[in-house]
Amino acid sequence: MTGLLSVTDVSKRFRGLTAVSHVSFDVQPGEMFAVIGPNGAGKTTLFNMIAGAMAPDGGSITFAGEKIDGLRSDQIAQRGIGRTFQLVRPFPSLSVEDNVVVGALMQTNELEGARNIAYEIMSQLDLLGKRAQIASSLTLPDRKRLEVARALAGRPKLLLLDEVMAGLRPTETDRIVAILRELNRAGLTILLIEHVMRAVAALASRILVLHHGAAIAEGTPENVLRDPAVVHSYLGAEAL
Ligand SMILES: Nc1ncnc2c1ncn2[C@@H]1O[C@H](COP(=O)(O)OP(=O)(O)OP(=O)(O)O)[C@@H](O)[C@H]1O
Ligand SMILES: [Mg+2]
Numbered sequence: 001m002t003g004l005l006s007v008t009d010v011s012k013r014f015r016g017l018t019a020v021s022h023v024s025f026d027v028q029p030g031e032m033f034a035v036i037g038p039n040g041a042g043k044t045t046l047f048n049m050i051a052g053a054m055a056p057d058g059g060s061i062t063f064a065g066e067k068i069d070g071l072r073s074d075q076i077a078q079r080g081i082g083r084t085f086q087l088v089r090p091f092p093s094l095s096v097e098d099n100v101v102v103g104a105l106m107q108t109n110e111l112e113g114a115r116n117i118a119y120e121i122m123s124q125l126d127l128l129g130k131r132a133q134i135a136s137s138l139t140l141p142d143r144k145r146l147e148v149a150r151a152l153a154g155r156p157k158l159l160l161l162d163e164v165m166a167g168l169r170p171t172e173t174d175r176i177v178a179i180l181r182e183l184n185r186a187g188l189t190i191l192l193i194e195h196v197m198r199a200v201a202a203l204a205s206r207i208l209v210l211h212h213g214a215a216i217a218e219g220t221p222e223n224v225l226r227d228p229a230v231v232h233s234y235l236g237a238e239a240l
Pocket of ligand 1: 014041042046
């Protein structure tokens with residue numbers, strides 16, 4: 001069965017460095033799928049290829065049955081893939097609300113409609129109380145939730161999340177975990193890159209592990225997080 005997203009034998013090289021090497025996986029509709037692996041393993045590069053920020057050197061990517069590798073990032077966003085950036089980049093001098101409205105204007109030209117979408121999403125992301133605040137004045141947890149809100153405002157079918165829990169305290173992590181679970185329950189398919197294993201184990205139905213650009217394991221959290229190769233290359237012996 002082919003998934004909502006199918007990545008087949010995808011590779012990316014930067015001069016001498018192979019950042020992603022022959023990676024294949026499928027994400028099914030409604031699934032929460034996690035990509036984990038050490039720093040520099042190729043996770044963000046993989047996202048950049050799915051989202052159209054860069055084209056793969058080899059392999060193919062399909063979304064909802066249509067080939068998307070080689071399309072521009074705006075064309076891919078239009079087809080229903082939303083993404084967050086590892087280094088969050090809201091418009092710093094705009095308010096929270098206007099940042100989310102800009103995201104919503106991706107899929108409607110009508111300002112009133114965009115404001116309604118923004119209101120709904122700020123409410124889902126616990127940002128309504130901060131709506132008038134300037135983005136640059138937000139704390140890290142609020143900035144991370146704003147980044148998710150901006151991506152969601154384009155009404156994606158598939159949401160790519162690049163380390164949205166990095167640097168957060170456990171209570172803030174739990175808050176995002178609860179929000180993502182609710183979004184997923186409402187039908188959103190989510191592909192997340194994450195180093196916070198507690199969150200990965202709580203959210204993901206399947207995990208792909210990258211190491212030096214290659215997929216070294218794929219499966220359920222119970223199996224993957226106990227896989228000796230994964231423990232050795234990434235989690236460390238203390239994880240056992
Ligand atoms: N645009 C680029 N040009 C050259 N090299 C790059 C580029 N982007 C990434 N790389 C290199 O490719 C490799 C994979 O990087 P990538 O950012 O995909 O890793 P990552 O798994 O997301 O790591 P982290 O967990 O630290 O975010 C690294 O060695 C990185 O230095
Ligand atoms: Mg990264």
